Amino acid sequence: MAGDIVLQTTGLSGGYGSIQVLFGIDLTVRRGETVALCGPNGVGKSTLVRMISGLSRPSAGTVFLNGLDVTGVPGARRPRLGMSTVIGQQAFGSLSVRDNLRMHTYPVNRTDEKPTTSVDGALAVFPRLRARADQPASTLSGGERQMLVLAKTLIQRPDVLLIDEFSLGLAPVVVGGLLELIRRLATAGVGTLLIEQSVNVAMSVADRLLFMEHGTIIAEHTPAELRESPDLARRLVLGGHAS
Template structure:
């Protein structure tokens, strides 16, 4: 990693009320780097995403975005500071694809020409969305809805992109197209944190893979290390430290 990380998480702990879910999470994501956070359901991945997005307040630790401490900063301001978070496939179902995208052009202000340019640029990246630009978002397939939420992030021009459950429920051919988009974003310097259950998907896109167990990060490996030792990845995914 060169220079200051885009995202730095240090000693992050917390959960829901009296139930602690995260225990001292440390991680960084650099400029143009893609980091995958892996692990089975229930280990705290989505709780971490909610804390990064400002939806949950940690009980301890610090979150920094481009050198700024955002631990207590409200979620909407984190977007303005350069963080874009994709959680699920949320969209305004009754609005057209184009209008959904226009809703996310607000960082460009209310300047109509800039908004049109941003929306047209996002649609150019996704020809399937462009062909459905005037259809209600409720008519899109699961893969197309995932494209729509990623297209929204293009409009916001984030420094950091956080994607929860990247490939969940999507056909392999759709996942392949989305992976290519993330690679293109990394090529222009966007830092990306991907929460992913499939280690194969994570290895195909990430520079580093972090493995979680019981609310803690237990291991960090590169794709080449995991390919050289398939049993290592299997043990980590099943919830066990490598010997």
């Protein structure tokens, strides 16, 4: 059951230079809750993730992490405060899988746990990665690289996890395994904001779905509400402002 608010944005606006992309975004994610952000390409979903994670600065509005105003905190410092971000399948290709994970122990250091212990624990969750632990990350498949960035999340032990374009280009069987990890993180109290193109994927894991259009959130529904009204889901995901 979701608890206290771990992530909140109020009036978040901004874009790139003179081009405004977001217009007053208000959202919340509670502890142990998974919230999916859906909508067609170009509506501002990835821009929102960048601003929440500190990779871009908003022109207005506030980002709160566990009640703390982190709007001006650089993105590199946010993992120490409890925020972890997964964008794409980024990895250091020339480093081994194990060394990639070890790299992510340094900016966190939020517990007294030894880096080796946390890396071994993350590998234990992903047998496929453990079998390739000493191979360069450049040799991994797309699904394995996504596992690697999620294994990084286990090491960072965030209070809130931001994931952009989660299932893009991955086989359904791989997506299913990664969704199970998100469910396990939710059970452990991690709040997740998931950017997802596939409403079906989002409905299978999210507690709430938010729909964006023209840089604003136009609707919020539970999976049960969308299953009862398939036409509503189709209109929202195609960018139709359903009443």
